[in-house]
Amino acid sequence: MDFTLTDEQRLYRDSLRDFVDREIVPVARDWEHEGRYPTEIVESMRKLGLFGLAVPEEYGGLAADTVSFALTFEEISRGWMGVAGILGSHAVSCWMLARHGTDEQKDRYLPDLATGQKRTGIALTEPGAGTDLQGITTTARRDGDDYVIRGTKMWITNARHADVLPVLVKTDPEATPRHRGMSILLVDAGTPGLEVTKDMGKLGYKGTESCEVVLDDVRVPSSALLSGVEGKGLQHALSSLETGRINIAARSVGIAQRAYDEALSYARERTAFGQAIGDFQAVQLRLAEIAVQLQAARLMTYWAASRMDDGVRMDTESGMAKIFASETALQCATDAMRIHGGYGYSTEFEVERLYRDAPLMSIGEGTNDVLRSVVAKSLLAGKASIS
Structure with a gap:
């Protein structure tokens, strides 16, 4: 077992660390309090090619x-977790497009998404459906060669900048089981x-923005159906959320890491x-516990990431x-x-922002309590083992 980074990974991490220390850390606290969109940081990430991570x-x-x-999401979140969210939703969507899109869809969207000339996100959750994605009510009815989408999505990262926006819908609301009636449609920005x-x-x-998105009789061509096959939408979404959970674990x-750095200093x-x-011993014990938990979370995150690189489910x-790191x-x-x-x-110190950012990690990409049930069911069914 090798718990060390390769030379290439180490160089990549070091270059990211330099970028974060130079362009994110000095401005994060002030820009966050001002409610300022990090336009300059996004442009720098684009020039670094980071929007093409999953392409x-x-x-x-x-x-x-x-x-x-x-490593990318760990380092950027060390500077400002919100900025990592801009890249995170984009990367999850790109991964899904690259893995499940038709050749036409990949040719049309991925080149511009890779350069950051265009950005994307993923519209899954709704006011009445978060972790329970099968509970969505957004529908897409077939009308000739088109689909007509009606519904509302909630908490959508990158919504104001997404072009294209994958939207999880029910193409057959009466399907049993429910997931067989779910599909993903690719909606271009500016669609009426x-x-x-x-x-x-x-x-x-x-x-980054987290938005409510309303789809009021949005008409898209049948070629906008991800993979070209109805009824695969939940499978496509859940497979992409595997990378999303690595993303959340790394952000955590x-x-x-930033909490440790600030506490130690x-x-x-x-x-x-x-x-x-x-x-004082009381402070020493708390510092030691932070360091132990941090390193354990890091190793578990890298372990899960390396399993994905091995090509296994x-x-x-x-x-x-995701559970442990968050x-x-x-x-x-x-x-x-x-x-x-x-x-x-005090808002003059970084730990106040970390304290506000951290709770989202236990909620995003599936709440931890639901994920604990998922892990347990997998263990009980013999689909995974701990050894």
């Missing part, structure tokens, strides 16, 4: 291995009836009772990594705030 080389992408994919109605107010995860590691610099607070592994991010952010004391509650 095959034949379409101009990086075709990054999954460990490098994880497609409207981004509002940005959702959020506790954290600032920097980035949050935990503060423990060295802050004095109380005539000495650095890092000299890894929904159990990605779920385990819970670690929550705990590390909280412990870092405790080490900071009253200053940890």
